Amino acid sequence: MKDDKLGETTKALVDDGGVNSISPSLFTEVFDAFEEAVVITDASRRIVYVNSATERLFGYSKNELYGEETKILYADENDFSEQGRRRFNTSSKIAAENYRVVYRRSDGEQFFGLTTGAVMRAKDGTVVGFIGIVRPARSTDQSLDTLQKIQNITSDVTLSQSNKIERLLRVGLDHFGLEKAIVSRIVGSQYTIDYCVDLKGELEPLTTFDLSGTYCVHTLSAGESVGFHFVAKSEIQKHPCYTNFKMESYIGAPIRLSGQLYGTINFSSPSPVEPFCKDDHILITLLSDTVSYLLYKKQSEEEMKRLASVDGLTGLPNRRATMERLNELVDQSSRFGNSLSVLSIDIDHFKSINDKWGHAAGDLALTEFARLASEVGRKTDFCGRIGGEEFVFFLPGANLEASQKLGNNLRKRLAITPIDFGSGASTTLSISVGVAMLENGESPESLLARADEAMYKAKQEGRDRVYLASHTIN
Numbered sequence: 001m002k003d004d005k006l007g008e009t010t011k012a013l014v015d016d017g018g019v020n021s022i023s024p025s026l027f028t029e030v031f032d033a034f035e036e037a038v039v040i041t042d043a044s045r046r047i048v049y050v051n052s053a054t055e056r057l058f059g060y061s062k063n064e065l066y067g068e069e070t071k072i073l074y075a076d077e078n079d080f081s082e083q084g085r086r087r088f089n090t091s092s093k094i095a096a097e098n099y100r101v102v103y104r105r106s107d108g109e110q111f112f113g114l115t116t117g118a119v120m121r122a123k124d125g126t127v128v129g130f131i132g133i134v135r136p137a138r139s140t141d142q143s144l145d146t147l148q149k150i151q152n153i154t155s156d157v158t159l160s161q162s163n164k165i166e167r168l169l170r171v172g173l174d175h176f177g178l179e180k181a182i183v184s185r186i187v188g189s190q191y192t193i194d195y196c197v198d199l200k201g202e203l204e205p206l207t208t209f210d211l212s213g214t215y216c217v218h219t220l221s222a223g224e225s226v227g228f229h230f231v232a233k234s235e236i237q238k239h240p241c242y243t244n245f246k247m248e249s250y251i252g253a254p255i256r257l258s259g260q261l262y263g264t265i266n267f268s269s270p271s272p273v274e275p276f277c278k279d280d281h282i283l284i285t286l287l288s289d290t291v292s293y294l295l296y297k298k299q300s301e302e303e304m305k306r307l308a309s310v311d312g313l314t315g316l317p318n319r320r321a322t323m324e325r326l327n328e329l330v331d332q333s334s335r336f337g338n339s340l341s342v343l344s345i346d347i348d349h350f351k352s353i354n355d356k357w358g359h360a361a362g363d364l365a366l367t368e369f370a371r372l373a374s375e376v377g378r379k380t381d382f383c384g385r386i387g388g389e390e391f392v393f394f395l396p397g398a399n400l401e402a403s404q405k406l407g408n409n410l411r412k413r414l415a416i417t418p419i420d421f422g423s424g425a426s427t428t429l430s431i432s433v434g435v436a437m438l439e440n441g442e443s444p445e446s447l448l449a450r451a452d453e454a455m456y457k458a459k460q461e462g463r464d465r466v467y468l469a470s471h472t473i474n
């Protein structure tokens with residue numbers, strides 16, 4: 001409500017006898033429904049009426065306040081005498097202006113209040129009192145503190161991007177004084193929790209909802225930050241989001257990534273809160289931009305990691321990633337006493353393919369081999385390229401017999417799958433395979449060396465066969 005309008009409204013309540021002549025029940029009828037604190041004074045700034053919101057906000061009962069100067073509400077007496085008097089004096093010209101002042105509750109706690117004030121005039125124009133409307137504003141100190149925390153998190157090189165996002169959600173929860181924080185991923189009509197922090201521990205990442213039944217559908221249709229501080233009293237009180245989740249307060253903003261919608265960042269709570277102010281909307285937009293930047297960095301890092309571990313030609317894990325996986329598997333098998341077998345595979349006479357049909361044909365043969373190799377074996381089996389035409393298979397839980405079977409299956413598949421180089425040229429591949437099974441306390445290097453040794457034996461014995469390694473090489 002604008003101050004000038006406020007003045008007009010109060011005029012109707014006041015007669016020439018001043019504010020004291022009005023029955024408090026009339027004020028109560030008008031102002032008790034307000035969510036803001038309403039304080040009415042006489043012309044000497046003594047309180048004649050406060051509404052219930054004032055009692056809640058300042059922690060005083062009506063009777064404790066009636067007759068007191070409004071000084072009792074200010075944290076700083078100077079504000080009462082200077083700031084207050086600028087507005088609350090009989091010749092005040094200040095009308096349509098919101099201002100912030102530090103107030104003090106009955107328990108001594110201080111808070112910033114966003115205040116609107118007006119002079120109350122009787123019908124003949126004489127000033128009979130003042131009316132002030134106060135709602136708590138988050139303090140500048142708190143906003144600065146929040147900004148500082150955001151900066152500390154984003155600049156911390158020891159944190160992963162995911163850790164940073166989770167910490168930002170906590171900072172947002174603290175700032176808004178809410179209970180649940182979510183970064184959602186939205187694809188089509190599906191809303192998935194990507195990250196969450198829930199003080200009640202009820203939310204879990206990867207939970208999905210139908211977007212149309214969430215609060216975020218309002219954020220998306222607005223295309224910018226949206227806040228509801230008391231949903232039961234808002235225009236969305238009948239929306240399924242309220243029936244589904246029963247959150248009274250919500251503030252959310254869309255997250256865009258590389259120009260596309262990614263999802264939302266949102267904070268909510270089953271209890272109503274004070275109305276969200278402009279600063280809150282600026283802050284959630286800043287959080288959304290920061291999360292978007294972190295998600296972008298995370299995706300870039302993942303892509304770089306993927307590229308660094310994948311063989312560019314075949315798409316199989318490269319030597320580095322393959323050796324890492326072998327180390328992990330040997331470690332797991334040694335700890336849990338499970339078997340682990342390794343196949344060392346070398347394509348026979350591969351050089352002749354290059355020589356006969358060119359390097360591109362050799363590349364095609366390697367790609368086709370990788371495709372067929374990926375089709376044999378179980379989901380838990382691992383196939384990697386460790387050199388030119390050298391590949392390995394790691395088979396967790398498999399013994400020599402099962403590994404030999406896989407080697408032979410692959411040989412058979414290759415034998416019946418000609419690779420077409422165009423212009424009528426084609427060939428099938430044969431492989432020499434060495435198999436070794438992890439022995440007690442054996443190192444990854446030794447296991448692989450035994451499989452290689454067995455593969456060379458297969459070559460020596462005429463190629464196109466599987467050879468089983470015997471014992472540890474000393």
Ligand SMILES: Nc1nc2c(ncn2[C@@H]2O[C@H](COP(=O)(O)OP(=O)(O)OP(=O)(O)O)[C@@H](O)[C@H]2O)c(=O)[nH]1
Pocket residue numbers: 313346347348349350351352354358359360361362363366387388389459463
């Ligand atoms: N086209 C192509 N050829 C490759 C690639 N990497 C390695 N090679 C070739 O693979 C061939 C390997 O040949 P060799 O090690 O002599 O063995 P081979 O001809 O397979 O004979 P055996 O292993 O003894 O059966 C070499 O000619 C390499 O140039 C690649 O990425 N693409």
